[in-house]
Amino acid sequence: MIRRPKSDGRCIHCRQFLAEKTKDHVFPDSWYPASTPATVQRWTVPSCRVCNGNSGELENEVFVPLALCIDPRKIAAAGLSKKALRTLGIGAGGKLTEVERRIRQAVLAKVFRGAKPYSPEVKPHVLPGLGPHPEVPENHQLQIFVPGEQLQQVFGKVVRGCEYWLANGRIVEPPYEVMVYFVYDADVPDVVRAFAPFGPVHLGPGFRVRRAGPHDEPLTALYEIVLWDTLKFYAVIDRREGAEQA
Numbered sequence: 001m002i003r004r005p006k007s008d009g010r011c012i013h014c015r016q017f018l019a020e021k022t023k024d025h026v027f028p029d030s031w032y033p034a035s036t037p038a039t040v041q042r043w044t045v046p047s048c049r050v051c052n053g054n055s056g057e058l059e060n061e062v063f064v065p066l067a068l069c070i071d072p073r074k075i076a077a078a079g080l081s082k083k084a085l086r087t088l089g090i091g092a093g094g095k096l097t098e099v100e101r102r103i104r105q106a107v108l109a110k111v112f113r114g115a116k117p118y119s120p121e122v123k124p125h126v127l128p129g130l131g132p133h134p135e136v137p138e139n140h141q142l143q144i145f146v147p148g149e150q151l152q153q154v155f156g157k158v159v160r161g162c163e164y165w166l167a168n169g170r171i172v173e174p175p176y177e178v179m180v181y182f183v184y185d186a187d188v189p190d191v192v193r194a195f196a197p198f199g200p201v202h203l204g205p206g207f208r209v210r211r212a213g214p215h216d217e218p219l220t221a222l223y224e225i226v227l228w229d230t231l232k233f234y235a236v237i238d239r240r241e242g243a244e245q246a
Helices: 049-069 080-087 098-113 120-125 148-166 189-194
Strands: 021-025 044-048 176-181 207-212 221-227 231-239
Touching (some): 148 207, 148 221
Antiparallel strands (some): 021 044, 176 231, 221 231
């Protein structure tokens, strides 16, 4: 268990002082697999209502396509595919109102508008850890589009929350910013080796976090985050003039 940092009264996203405080889950609450023990810390951070609401919308938008691409047999992803299908109105039962049914049908149509038969040509654009399932012929599988800008924003939010917890309540603010990268380990061996001395923080079977940083730059940090024992991404918190915040 990691001790909750003390807040300075600001939203960690927009950095404004909170007139009305809400708690934003670092890893979205709906993203925790069914296999998560009740004893696992579900980190939350101070957030204003506007940032919290915006984060929730983005999280919902990227969750469904991601969850549809995860192997549902993995313990670290237990229940996620069923949750995604219910969001699409599949297996939700007959308890939906007409409005809810229409909303889910619209989400279903949006997700599958971008779905196409899998083509090996898209391999350079596949997120690290995802891709065709080996037990099924590739010509029987679909490739599903995941909105990149929204994914960057959600994962940038996750990193800001992790930094709050792992760096004593730090709020990332200019000239430092969060930059998220989707790269394969084979392409960045030096980055992978940088994490060797640092043990991961496990937040149940669904999430694993490792933070590294240089001794001479205490405000610079490097993150490796693995979701559902499948999807891995890296992030850097650094002083980068002119770069946009993730």
